[in-house]
Amino acid sequence: MTSGLTHAVDTVERAAATPDEPQPFRELGLKADEYQRIREILGRRPTDAELAMYSVMWSEHCSYKSSKIYLRYFAETTTDEMRAGMLAGIGQNAGVVDIGDGWAATFKVESHNHPSYVEPYQGAATGVGGIVRDIMAMGARPVAVMDQLRFGPADAPDTRRVVDGVVRGISGYGNSLGLPNIGGETVFDPCYAGNPLVNVLCVGVLRREDLHLAFASGAGNKVILFGARTGLDGIGGVSVLASDTFGGDESGPGRKKLPSVQVGDPFMEKVLIECCLELYAAGLVIGIQDLGGAGLACATSELASAGDGGMTVRLDAVPLRTNNMTPAEVLCSESQERMCAVVAPQNVDAFLAVCRKWEVPATVIGEVADGDRLRITWHGETVVDVPPRTVAHEGPVYHRPIARPASQDELNANTSRTLHRPATGEELRSTLLALLGSSHLCSRRFIVEQYDRYVRGNTVLAEHADAGMLRVDECSGRGIAVSTDGSGRYTLLDPYTGAQLALAEAYRNVATTGATPVAVTNCLNFGSPEDPEVMWQFAQAVRGLADGCAVLGIPVTGGNVSFYNQTGSTPILPTPVVGVLGVIDDVNRRIPPALGSKPGEVLMLLGDTRDELDGSVWAQVTADHLGGLPPAVDLARERVLAEVLSAASRDGLVSGAHDLSEGGLAQAIVEAALAGETGCRIVFPEGYDPFVMLFSESAGRILVALPRDGENKFRSLCDTRGLPATRIGVVDKDSDTLEVQGLFSVTLAELRSTSYRVLPGLFG
Template sequence: MTASSSSAAPTTSADLPALDTVHHAAGDPDREQPWAELGLKEDEYLRIKEILGRRPTSSELAMYSVMWSEHCSYKSSKVHLKQFGQIPQATKAGKMLAGIGENAGVIDVGQGYAVTFKIESHNHPSYVEPYQGAATGVGGIVRDILAMGARPVAVMDPLRFGPLDADDTHRVLPGIVAGVGGYGNCLGLPNIGGEAVFDETYLGNPLVNALCVGVLRHEDLHLAKASGEGNLVIMYGARTGGDGIGGASILASVEFDEDGPAKRPSVQVGDPFMEKLLIECTLELFAAGIVRGIQDFGAAGISCATSELAAAGDGGMHVHLERVPLRDSTLAPEEILMSESQERMMAVIAPEDEATFMEICAKWDVEAAVIGVVTEDKRLRVDWHGETVVDVDPRTVAHEGPVYERPFARPAWQDALQADVAEKLPRPVTADELHETVLALVASPNLCDKSWITDQYDRYVRGNTVLSQPADSGMIRVDESTNLGVAVATDANGRFAKLDPYAGAQLALSESYRNVATGGAIPLAISDCLNFGSPEDPDVMWQFAEACRGLKDACLELGVPVTGGNVSLYNQTGDLAILPTPVVATLGVIEDVTQRVPSTFQAEGETILLLGETREELSGSEWAHVVHGHLGGLPPKVDLAAEKALAELLHEARTLVSSAHDVSDGGLMQALAEPAMVSGIGVSVTLPGDAFVALFAESTARAVVTIAASEASRLVALAERHGVPVTELGTTGGSSYAVAFEGGSFEIPLDQLADAWRSTLRNALA
């Protein structure tokens, strides 16, 4: 490809069919238009006509339909998301430099550095076409980070699938994992963490959430706005094709039926090698100091980039659509406006910088074209071969879409669900029963080894990965001279959120907050990806409203702001909605990554300590799910003050302990088993009280740490100062998982335990 400031579309006005221009729209008010097929409601279409004072042209209708879609406009969720603005934007270690409303949030992490991170969904496209849906999900979030002026440095991928033995899981899982890995690996970005969770509600509606982290200096921050009359608007990157027309924006606004993915709008097609060139080209453009505004192309394509840039600026924009470089010369104007072709960016520059811009693009073999100019009249005008096909106030497209206060109410079945507690279920008592339960749980799909997935990802490319799978959090070195670093973890438990969505969202935040802390970092801020069923169902809308309220309240208490995120609705097949799944990503800072704390055992003969309090909390647990197929009761108690105290203790003790692992899914049983199986170092512990509760309860604000025996008293004193309970459990060493308790003991050879843990995905997906 070469840089060019001239039109790349080969069509001429003589080749074109009759256009639906603004002039025609004014004189032809009664023309029938396919507003319903484009996902608009009748009242929304009438509102567009009211805004324009006439019917929309077909190009305007295309723009409004994609920009007013659920995916782009947040029309069902805005009323609940606005409460995140009540959270103070300052943090203990700095401040937010950019937040909600920008392409991604930006946090000051000290030493003149800032980190930008965001998580988004690509659920529906990944069901239709697993490889490309997941791949372009990664590509899209990477461009969001790039658009803030940052170099992308790492990605993560929280995933949700149907049952492991289901045929459709075998269709979507390999393709999704290959897409995440293929795109990220080709970009040279390490994948440092995520999740893979299985539940029947995700059958037919997998969740593919993608996160990216980027690093920048404070002075390199860029925002998405088009300002300065006469400044040039340039598209650069891949050519525009027919792929993705009505893709993420339309797909994410409908629910699937039992007929599966056939006859769905086309999914975007990614080219990671083009994206790699685009990243390096964009970073050099930033370094040249010539970019006045920048916007990536994601859902809604040119419709989004032009309207959002113009709406955020101090004027308007005049675009000549025929100048857009095309892969398919037969595309109509409305198709060009809707196309979600990947690897494209839009920049605003001063006219005198055009030559420099084109030279840099040519150096990186990135095609570029001047397609418009910034105007002073606060209008977005789009021409097609001299005829005006769009003339709108860009704010009505980008920011003034419909806002729905969807009806919601506590479901009639919620009380009965919460009354059906797991604590009443039959439980193992004898040593043999506990032994068999441990083996069953470590081999279960949600607790088993995920290396079949993570081994397809490059975790160490770029050379700055400090922690990655299977560590509790991913950690990246930001500065090689000072060893400044950041840690990120993503978490959600849909079963907890089903039992109590308010507490479920707080528990997701608590776990990701705790996972960042176990690595030795200080949690600073969050991004969220809120995955729910249909907003037209009052039960689902209640779950969403409660989750937002819970997340806001938890952020206020923990002192972490919401920097931005994503909402994904209509995640259901027929009448079956997914478990409410509010995924929370927490970002933390660590001043010196050489002080990071690994999650696996480091030596034999060390003391094992449990930090935090264990309660008889089994509802929603992996034990109830795996052994009994049960979901009911109340989730574990949320104790944010205890989470904060534990995090502060773990940070202060980072040079004292040799390992730290959070206690969450699977309880203490899993928190002891994972570090033992990964390290090959056995454990010998004596459990206090009820052995079953001690092993399988999923009480929060807990972590297992190992420490040299000679230093244990220091940690106990430190924990006492922070008000964190401490229980000595035993020691590391040997070649087995040995558990003693009042009335008995059992021992599992580590090889047998690890084989059960490692064989599940390997055997299922072979």
């Protein structure tokens, strides 16, 4: 790109000569003391390009400046034993864990919340693209995605716009990449009306020796930008062009506003995946970084900071798709489908040849240098000269004020025990159908059927399952299971316990398939960090999650923090989303989620059922009630559950299993019966309250179906480990009815109709 700039390029030389020139640091999101610190670091005012780099890299999204003092607790609570199988952890593009037989798995979940409200399709689509590139950057082949979605009330007019765009965006991008979507969650709640949550997880697999990290080392090694050309999309999202100093429109001089949502091209990403895998296989890559948030500003500063510390970049060598872009725009563009690699000089030709084979544009834009400076030139003039660590890793650290909400005691005192509880058989039946026919518990088939769940042929569990499962090795049958969960309602009632309940459910979902949980990732969605009550929720949730992982003995390998999720001054429910990865040595011994796979099955309920209905779906649907305390969590018991299910899976003792969570036992039985298309008869032991048994949301419980001749052996397995196991009924393949003996019955057809018609009626 040549001339046509709207003003003279702001070079380092010019910045030093004009120390008092006003700069729009506030419009770019920097505070006065942050701007002053930048001047002190550089010994002068920053250039336009430097100011843009610092503004995006010191943003909450990139620097974690309000959260990092709490996130350190994850490292403090991770023991050497927990780290034993971890090959890459917090600070890398994604966590990587050893899964046996020379294989490794990498996974991470990130948010794309705000863009998905502004432009739902592209916001969600590029959320998928971004997390997939994080997985690619570790040297892995992406093999599956999952999503955690939260929207406003299902019947609100704007919810249809957002749901339609987000679901089409996820399916349009993921399906085009050929990645199965193997699970997730969709929640509707008024607090997300103006601020939906779109959290996307991607998992990849690789051989241990193929692990790659993001660093630039070895003076003289070349820096190659490859993938899509760079344009103006995404710049508005980080406010780089908030003033005339940085501006004009796409057509040339005078641009003021630019799109804040990136535009994705899944077909470019698909060839980029294959191109990267061939480059890795040929040994042509020393270090690699994807370009996501903050674009080249992030990639260059992080690569240099994590390596030897020096790098030179020729910014005018970057291939552009828009005329008249300024250096600041090129650096901070968040155009999608781009990667940055460090390559030895002797391998550059081979690297470029592989890119040509896949028709992926690739350009040498710089090289690793001696020293500790990142220098970026524009048509021969220096526009950036900074210590890269001050950009990428030494940003501001805030100790935000914290205050327990003044309303917390009142909230916790407002229990659901004052609500009318159904007692008769007809009341219990009506309650079951009301919950099943609500947007909170109805079938999500309308959404998930828009996703390809079985592409690539390695998906062994997805539809109806508590966790998605994939075959990794076709010879041995080794596989992985993944689940994501979260509960804003429970976390509002008690952030520490709420985070642990999300962890426990994701852990239990993986265990229910017969896999052994081994690692955790997270996406922490909260309101403004400038709100002391939000920061109290955040701090409590982090501690709860870290302490919970320590009890379970599995590490947090990475994650994401998303702040400022609120409409006006009203924050969303605090929503920590937790992902758990598990390993199974042979997917052929997986436990399915459906009833009736074997004749004469016995139904048993594992764990303790208590009168715990505060924050439950029952309280939400029947009385729009939220108050009291969440269910108790016993993570030691969760470990025992996982051990029992793993042992039962190996010995073939369990023919079906389903986790109990939202909606309690009633919902678990309905889902498992519909999945197996079989009737069943529930018989509660004498002395049990049917309402509590059906609708309590006590944690640490799993419904299991056993072959009749294996009941005694399974019960012995539970007794040995001190795990309560209560026989509650039998499966009846000859029946089309779910019967709760002595109380009510309902046909599978009515259950199916009640559950399946809700979302198509709202969004179809």
